[in-house]
Every structure is written in structure tokens, then in C-alpha cells.
Amino acid sequence: MSRSRYEKFKQVLRQRQHDMTILTDQVHKAQNISAMLRTADAVGIPEIHMVQPTHGHKIYHNTAGGSGRFTGNRVYPDIQTGMAHLKQQGMHLYAAHWSDRAIDYRQADYTQPFALVMGAEKDGLSDYAAEHADDHVTIPIIGMVESYNVSVAAAIILQEAMYQRTNAGMYENKELDEDDPKIKDILFRWMHPKMVRYCEQYKLPFPELDEDGDIIPPKDSKYRRPKS
Structure with a gap:
């Protein structure tokens, strides 16, 4: 990403x-x-x-x-x-x-x-x-x-x-609360659809993202990045 x-x-x-x-x-x-x-x-x-x-x-x-x-x-x-x-x-x-x-x-x-x-x-x-x-x-x-x-x-x-x-200025830049769980969920779904499917299949929470939108590797062994 x-x-x-x-x-x-x-x-x-x-x-x-x-x-x-x-x-x-x-x-x-x-x-x-x-x-x-x-x-x-x-x-x-x-x-x-x-x-x-x-x-x-x-x-x-x-x-x-x-x-x-x-x-x-x-x-x-x-x-x-x-x-x-x-x-x-x-x-x-x-x-x-x-x-x-x-x-x-x-x-x-x-x-x-x-x-x-x-x-x-x-x-x-x-x-x-x-x-x-x-x-x-x-x-x-x-x-x-x-x-x-x-x-x-x-x-x-x-x-x-x-x-x-x-x-009317309704598209002008608005503040985006990146700590909002809903915003974090949307961003993750948009950026990592394969991982989304993997997490939903195994009922795992989404991993955290770094400042570039990349997945921070979870320590839990249940997480394995799905193959492309």
C-alpha cells in the first residue's frame, strides 16, 4: 500500500x-x-x-x-x-x-x-x-x-x-477522526479486502494499520496473511 x-x-x-x-x-x-x-x-x-x-x-x-x-x-x-x-x-x-x-x-x-x-x-x-x-x-x-x-x-x-x-462548499475538506472505530473499519475494508475475507472467515478482529496504511503484523499466530 x-x-x-x-x-x-x-x-x-x-x-x-x-x-x-x-x-x-x-x-x-x-x-x-x-x-x-x-x-x-x-x-x-x-x-x-x-x-x-x-x-x-x-x-x-x-x-x-x-x-x-x-x-x-x-x-x-x-x-x-x-x-x-x-x-x-x-x-x-x-x-x-x-x-x-x-x-x-x-x-x-x-x-x-x-x-x-x-x-x-x-x-x-x-x-x-x-x-x-x-x-x-x-x-x-x-x-x-x-x-x-x-x-x-x-x-x-x-x-x-x-x-x-x-x-455550497459541502465537499470541502472535513475533519476525519481516524481513531473512530467506524472509520478504521472502513479504511481497512477498502485497503485490504483479502485480509478482510480472512478475518471474517476465522472470526478474527482486523489488525491495526501503520501511518502508511500497511498492516502491523499481529503477534497472534492465528493471523496469517492470505496468499494473493
């Missing part, structure tokens, strides 16, 4: 936007989930939320070019549970959905805590999600197609959110 890479990981953590996320409503195609994970990581979202689809992939294999390793996910049994949880967290729910009350996506305020609710590939947003979202946002289209692909639409909207938050 190089020192520069270790510092890059810490910089990414400093800029994570814990009050911004995505909630998918029955999105089931793996390539769309992977694309949204890549977008989430790119704009600083630490975790996305997903409703388990009634058909399609039941388990998400988050390859996404490695971005699934850096962006967590939480799966709900239904949209009601997912929306209720996010509202309890103080999130404003913006649904990507055309309706009489929809506004241009650039008119929304993304500097407030929010979740972007994205509907399924074919059917779009469920009736429940459309009714209980705080606002609807749309992306202008002048061609023959009726809508963007779900992952493309999410990327367009979240880039606007990043633009607004950047102008």
Missing part, C-alpha cells in the same frame, strides 16, 4: 455525503444497479438503498468496476419500508417521475438531506412511491424516446446535486 493511495482513501472519506442517497424501486437489472453504484461513488454517496425486486436478481453482486467495494447498500422488502426508513432519517424524497406536479430536476434543492427515488426499468415508479414522494423531478427530453435509462437518469440528476453541493 502506497502512502498516496492511503491518503486518497482518507480524502474520499472526508468528502462522503452522508445525507444524500438513492432508493431504487424494483430496479432488477444488474447492469443498472452496477451503473448506479459507480455514480454513487463518483458523487460521494456512501450507501445506496434498494427494494428487493419481485423478479430478476435476488442477490446483488456489486462488481461495478470495484465501486461496489466502496459504496454500501441496504435492501428492503418493499418500497413502503424503504421510504419510511429514509423519511425517519430526515431525507427529502425526490422521485424521478413525470406528473402534473413534477419540476425540472435543476430546480430541486439538493443541498438539503435527500434521497433520489428511481423506478423500475420497464414500469417506472410504483404508485405508492409516486404518491408518497415529497416532490417529483423530470429531465427534459426533445427526441423521440420517452425517457432515459434509469441509471443514466440517476447520473444526470446526481451530477446536478454534486454541482449544487460543490457550490
Whole structure:
């Protein structure tokens, strides 16, 4: 592990936007989930939320070019549970959905805590999600197609959110408490995935890291560095 890479990981953590996320409503195609994970990581979202689809992939294999390793996910049994949880967290729910009350996506305020609710590939947003979202946002289209692909639409909207938050100074360097157990856990998981699998397999605590992000060799003989 190089020192520069270790510092890059810490910089990414400093800029994570814990009050911004995505909630998918029955999105089931793996390539769309992977694309949204890549977008989430790119704009600083630490975790996305997903409703388990009634058909399609039941388990998400988050390859996404490695971005699934850096962006967590939480799966709900239904949209009601997912929306209720996010509202309890103080999130404003913006649904990507055309309706009489929809506004241009650039008119929304993304500097407030929010979740972007994205509907399924074919059917779009469920009736429940459309009714209980705080606002609807749309992306202008002048061609023959009726809508963007779900992952493309999410990327367009979240880039606007990043633009607004950047102008508001919300990505400026923040303090990172490297002694926080949660921060230490995340950094270890990002930097040493093989050792993470080894420790979890044998129910061992993660070893400590030095100032360069390298593992400090534990004295306990139970720890043996897994082969590459």
C-alpha cells in the first residue's frame, strides 16, 4: 500500500455525503444497479438503498468496476419500508417521475438531506412511491424516446446535486477522526479486502494499520496473511 493511495482513501472519506442517497424501486437489472453504484461513488454517496425486486436478481453482486467495494447498500422488502426508513432519517424524497406536479430536476434543492427515488426499468415508479414522494423531478427530453435509462437518469440528476453541493462548499475538506472505530473499519475494508475475507472467515478482529496504511503484523499466530 502506497502512502498516496492511503491518503486518497482518507480524502474520499472526508468528502462522503452522508445525507444524500438513492432508493431504487424494483430496479432488477444488474447492469443498472452496477451503473448506479459507480455514480454513487463518483458523487460521494456512501450507501445506496434498494427494494428487493419481485423478479430478476435476488442477490446483488456489486462488481461495478470495484465501486461496489466502496459504496454500501441496504435492501428492503418493499418500497413502503424503504421510504419510511429514509423519511425517519430526515431525507427529502425526490422521485424521478413525470406528473402534473413534477419540476425540472435543476430546480430541486439538493443541498438539503435527500434521497433520489428511481423506478423500475420497464414500469417506472410504483404508485405508492409516486404518491408518497415529497416532490417529483423530470429531465427534459426533445427526441423521440420517452425517457432515459434509469441509471443514466440517476447520473444526470446526481451530477446536478454534486454541482449544487460543490457550490455550497459541502465537499470541502472535513475533519476525519481516524481513531473512530467506524472509520478504521472502513479504511481497512477498502485497503485490504483479502485480509478482510480472512478475518471474517476465522472470526478474527482486523489488525491495526501503520501511518502508511500497511498492516502491523499481529503477534497472534492465528493471523496469517492470505496468499494473493
